[in-house]
Amino acid sequence: MAAPLTRTARGTAPVGRPGQGRAVLVFLGPFFLLFTAVLILPVAYALWMSFFTERSSGLGFGGTERVFSGLGNYTKALGDQGFTSSFLHVAAYCAVYIPVMIGAALALALLVDSAAAKAKRLVQFAVFMPHAVPGLIAAIIWTYLYTPGLSPVLDWIEAAGGHWDFFAPGSVLPSLVNVAAWQWIGYNMIIFFAALQAVPREVIEAGVMDGAGQLRIALQIKLPMIRSAVFLTLLFTCVGVVQIFGEPMLLSKRAGSMGSDWSPMMFIHKAAFERHDYGLASSATLIVALVAGTLSYVVTRIGKRGDSA
Amino acid sequence: MSTQTAPSAPPEDAPAGAPAPAAGAPTARQAERKPAGKRRRSGAMASKAVVNAVLLVAVLYTLMPLTWLLIAATKSHADLFGTAGFAFGEFRFFDNLRAVFGYGDGIFGRWLLNSLLYSVVGSLASSLISLAAGYCFDKYEFRGKGALFGLVLTGTLVPTIVITLPQYLLASEVGIVNTYWSVLIPALVNPFGVYLARVFSEGYVPGEVLEAARIDGASELRVFRSISLPMLLPGFMTLFLFSFTASWNNFFGPLVMLNDQHLYPAVLGIYSWNQMVLQYPEFYSLVITGSLVAVVPLALAFVGLQRFWRSGLSAGAVK
Numbered sequence: 001m002a003a004p005l006t007r008t009a010r011g012t013a014p015v016g017r018p019g020q021g022r023a024v025l026v027f028l029g030p031f032f033l034l035f036t037a038v039l040i041l042p043v044a045y046a047l048w049m050s051f052f053t054e055r056s057s058g059l060g061f062g063g064t065e066r067v068f069s070g071l072g073n074y075t076k077a078l079g080d081q082g083f084t085s086s087f088l089h090v091a092a093y094c095a096v097y098i099p100v101m102i103g104a105a106l107a108l109a110l111l112v113d114s115a116a117a118k119a120k121r122l123v124q125f126a127v128f129m130p131h132a133v134p135g136l137i138a139a140i141i142w143t144y145l146y147t148p149g150l151s152p153v154l155d156w157i158e159a160a161g162g163h164w165d166f167f168a169p170g171s172v173l174p175s176l177v178n179v180a181a182w183q184w185i186g187y188n189m190i191i192f193f194a195a196l197q198a199v200p201r202e203v204i205e206a207g208v209m210d211g212a213g214q215l216r217i218a219l220q221i222k223l224p225m226i227r228s229a230v231f232l233t234l235l236f237t238c239v240g241v242v243q244i245f246g247e248p249m250l251l252s253k254r255a256g257s258m259g260s261d262w263s264p265m266m267f268i269h270k271a272a273f274e275r276h277d278y279g280l281a282s283s284a285t286l287i288v289a290l291v292a293g294t295l296s297y298v299v300t301r302i303g304k305r306g307d308s309a
Numbered sequence: 310m311s312t313q314t315a316p317s318a319p320p321e322d323a324p325a326g327a328p329a330p331a332a333g334a335p336t337a338r339q340a341e342r343k344p345a346g347k348r349r350r351s352g353a354m355a356s357k358a359v360v361n362a363v364l365l366v367a368v369l370y371t372l373m374p375l376t377w378l379l380i381a382a383t384k385s386h387a388d389l390f391g392t393a394g395f396a397f398g399e400f401r402f403f404d405n406l407r408a409v410f411g412y413g414d415g416i417f418g419r420w421l422l423n424s425l426l427y428s429v430v431g432s433l434a435s436s437l438i439s440l441a442a443g444y445c446f447d448k449y450e451f452r453g454k455g456a457l458f459g460l461v462l463t464g465t466l467v468p469t470i471v472i473t474l475p476q477y478l479l480a481s482e483v484g485i486v487n488t489y490w491s492v493l494i495p496a497l498v499n500p501f502g503v504y505l506a507r508v509f510s511e512g513y514v515p516g517e518v519l520e521a522a523r524i525d526g527a528s529e530l531r532v533f534r535s536i537s538l539p540m541l542l543p544g545f546m547t548l549f550l551f552s553f554t555a556s557w558n559n560f561f562g563p564l565v566m567l568n569d570q571h572l573y574p575a576v577l578g579i580y581s582w583n584q585m586v587l588q589y590p591e592f593y594s595l596v597i598t599g600s601l602v603a604v605v606p607l608a609l610a611f612v613g614l615q616r617f618w619r620s621g622l623s624a625g626a627v628k
Contacts (some may be wrong), residue, residue, distance in 0.1 A: 007425040019528055019529050020449060020529060021451070022529075022530075023445075023449070023529030023530060023533075024445055024449050024451045026441075026530060027444065027445035027449075027533070028441075028442050028445050028446075028457070029440060030438045030441070030442075031439065031441070031503060032338070032442075032457070032499070033440050034494070034497050035460075035464060035498055035500070037494070038472075038494060038498040039464055039467055039472065039498060039500075041479055042472060042476045042478070042479045043467070043472070043475055045475055045479045045482070046475035046478060049478060053358065055351065058535050060509075072396075073611065085626075087338040089461075107363075108364070108367055108622075110361075110366055111360050111363055112364065114360055116356055116357040116361065116363050116442045117360055117361065118364075119365060122368075123367070124363050125615075126368040126371055126372055127367055127368065127369055127371050128611070129375060129608070130371050130374075130375070132554075132607045132608045132610075132611045133375070133602070133604050133605065133607070133608075134557060134558040134560070134576050134603065134607070135558055135560070136560045136579075136580055136604060137560070137576065137579065137600045137604060138374075140579065140580075140583055140600060141374045141375075141377070141378055141600065142374060142595060144381075144593070144597070145374060149390050150389065150390060150394075150593070151394065152377060152394020152395055153394060155393060155394060155576070158339075162436035166520065166536070182374065185371075186365075186371060216355065239468055242468065242471075243420050243468050243469070243471055245470060245560075245561050246560045246561065250583070252583075253587070256516040262464055265470060265471070265561070268405075268471075268474055269565075272474055272477075272565075275416075278478060280473055282474070282475070282478065284499035285471055285474045285475060288468075288471050288474065289467060289468060289471045291337055292466075292468040292471060293466040293467060293468070296465075296466050297466060300418065
């Protein structure tokens with residue numbers, strides 16, 4: 001950072017001026033200092049921890065000692081049924097959540113963008129409101145709305161002659177998806193709507209002149225033009241879903257079938273704070289981080305390729 | 310909307326004075342019998358109705374749980390279970406509020422203050438740090454810039470919740486677990502904020518203005534503080550709002566880092582109350598009213614600062 005300044009042809013920043021090197025240090029210093037402390041060092045420490053395992057010595061009186069175990073924790077994590085099935089849970093959750101959430105957000109954005117919509121600002125505001133609710137509070141509210149005796153929703157279903165158990169093994173996945181969809185549809189709708197606003201009006205008018213209906217304009221003109229916004233949303237959603245913790249944690253208290261290690265983060269939390277197996281927790285953390293990182297990298301790549309095509 | 314796809318079909322020659330279609334007949338049929346102009350208009354009317362009906366359903370869906378929360382917070386424990394969800398019982402909102410703030414020597418007030426501390430102080434610092442770094446990446450040329458920015462971009466790939474356990478392990482090694490610092494420090498680093506700040510700096514701060522200030526003899530830091538920072542204010546507000554929201558909502562971090570209830574932020578405090586409801590149902594009222602109180606500051610921040618999160622969303626997404 002304190003390196004001498006290099007001359008560039010672009011000329012946006014005049015170079016070689018005294019004080020610029022120092023300025024760069026002052027501007028970037030705090031960020032990279034904290035970046036190292038909060039990101040690099042913890043990851044390095046977790047990596048180191050993941051190679052060791054605690055073994056209680058003798059009869060358990062002498063406390064524990066830390067023993068190098070190589071990749072032992074990784075094979076232990078990958079061989080742990082709780083860990084592998086937590087990924088399957090999240091995959092099943094993604095298969096329902098992502099199409100529902102992105103589909104609904106896109107549909108709403110296109111509807112609000114269409115000339116027919118009324119009270120556009122009000123609709124946007126109302127749909128966005130759930131995002132102002134902390135995720136955990138949202139999960140609490142919905143858990144209560146799923147609870148017999150407390151829930152008006154269940155009253156409605158019963159009044160209509162139906163029956164539903166939101167915590168039953170077969171219905172807990174949609175219950176969980178609903179919490180997240182409620183939180184994120186509006187947020188992503190605003191992103192898509194902002195992207196739609198940037199679509200040049202002449203292009204849409206040309207479509208109208210050619211006799212395309214509103215639906216065709218939406219699907220064949222508007223949608224392709226906001227592709228990059230959709231990919232970016234997909235990226236953030238994927239990275240978010242891999243880390244899902246609070247919502248399933250809350251629901252699992254009511255839905256016994258979920259177990260206490262339903263999601264990878266729940267597995268990690270349990271490994272660290274119930275089993276006190278930091279080696280296992282560290283290796284599982286790094287595996288999850290790798291999955292999330294790879295996922296977001298891949299989606300970014302695909303998104304970029306889509307742009308240039 | 311489906312009626313909108315019809316107009317490309319060739320118009321039928323409707324005989325003049327054709328009988329008016331029966332009320333409630335499908336609009337597409339109705340459209341067939343009318344001349345092109347009218348046909349398009351009635352199709353548009355129908356689709357307008359469909360569009361707005363769908364939007365209304367969406368609004369009802371999003372507002373229903375919040376309305377329920379609002380009403381539930383006014384009820385006594387008996388009415389909570391004894392009356393319909395959207396019916397008012399005896400109005401006990403202020404009693405509930407008193408119960409929330411009175412419980413455990415007023416610990417809820419302390420949780421709210423903690424939340425404010427984590428959110429306001431953390432976000433101010435984190436926004437300023439990100440802004441300075443992003444501005445630097447945009448306006449200066451220096452050796453290793455590409456590599457460092459690449460490091461920042463790699464940092465955006467590191468998932469925030471997943472990194473919390475390693476942070477906990479390190480924090481317990483350093484001995485700051487169960488202190489304010491253990492929640493505050495991790496919130497200061499926001500690689501995506503640096504990326505956004507660079508975008509803002511490109512958009513808001515023209516290089517010529519900086520040039521002019523430099524010719525007048527201003528130092529680099531002075532240029533940043535007196536010229537660039539005011540221009541970057543909308544960007545700063547956006548970053549602040551984003552990180553404020555993230556901190557206010559943060560649950561896993563404090564859950565892992567904190568043991569002492571006195572250091573809890575509101576969300577974690579409410580979670581700890583919610584842990585009790587199955588055993589002690591009287592906690593339902595506390596959780597419901599407490600949740601309402603914890604939602605209000607954030608909702609106000611969003612209402613007041615609408616245009617900033619809007620600009621932030623579009624800067625992040627439409628790029």
